[in-house]
Amino acid sequence: MKAIVHVTLKNGVLDPQGKAIEHALGSLGFKGVGEVRQGKVIELEINAADRAGAREQVEQMCQRLLANTVIENFTIDIEE
Amino acid sequence: MKAIVHVTLKNGVLDPQGKAIEHALGSLGFKGVGEVRQGKVIELEINAADRAGAREQVEQMCQRLLANTVIENFTIDIEE
Numbered sequence: 001m002k003a004i005v006h007v008t009l010k011n012g013v014l015d016p017q018g019k020a021i022e023h024a025l026g027s028l029g030f031k032g033v034g035e036v037r038q039g040k041v042i043e044l045e046i047n048a049a050d051r052a053g054a055r056e057q058v059e060q061m062c063q064r065l066l067a068n069t070v071i072e073n074f075t076i077d078i079e080e
Numbered sequence: 081m082k083a084i085v086h087v088t089l090k091n092g093v094l095d096p097q098g099k100a101i102e103h104a105l106g107s108l109g110f111k112g113v114g115e116v117r118q119g120k121v122i123e124l125e126i127n128a129a130d131r132a133g134a135r136e137q138v139e140q141m142c143q144r145l146l147a148n149t150v151i152e153n154f155t156i157d158i159e160e
Contacts, residue, residue, distance in 0.1 A: 006121060021122065024145055030137065034125025041086060041121045042101065045114025057110065065104055 001046045003058045004077040007067045008039035042066055051078045081126045083138045084157045087147045088119035122146055131158045 009015050015037050022036040044061075048054035058076050067074040089095050095117050102116040124141075128134035138156050147154040 008121070008123075018122075021146070025141060028141075028144055030141060032127030034127065036125070037123045039121045039123070041088070041119045042098075043088075043117045043119070045116070047112030047114070061105060061108075061110060064108055066101070 001048055001051070001054045002079045003044045003046050003054060004079065005042040005044070005058060005062060005066055006039060006075045006077075007042065007062075007072050008074075009037060010071055010073055013071045039072075054078050081128055081131070081134045082159045083124045083126050083134060084159065085122040085124070085138060085142060085146055086119060086155045086157075087122065087142075087152050088154075089117060090151055090153055093151045134158050 017038040018036040021038060022033060025033045025036070044058065046054045046057060048057055055076055055078050058078070062074045062076065063069065097118040098116040101118060102113060105113045105116070124138065126134045126137060128137060135156055135158050138158070142154045142156065143149065
């Protein structure tokens, strides 16, 4: 089973990488670019009996390693 | 309009961050974790007349700045 985890900064947390991209796009001449935020996407191959089990396991991984829940949100998608 | 860009390493390109996560999950006692790959997700606010225009603009941004197309693939989703 494949799990796709999105980790994004919470609203209000400064995102210097996003700001850097925003400025760089402006320098390259792209107009009309508003706020830019950058996050991570992590794809994992998981051995689990069912989707519910896989989701629970990945949620644990996010809590313990993949996301810093003080400043980051995460979402989990499970694919067959 | 909001554009969501996923940038992932092409198949066959070594992913040391993914490998580090894989090993760390193993050390934490998670079993049955196969390959792990890490990518980036970039969310942009775009001023564009329509979805097709927005997509074209973001595709340009990916080609010129957001992705290294030698080793990375990108996908673009446009939301209202």
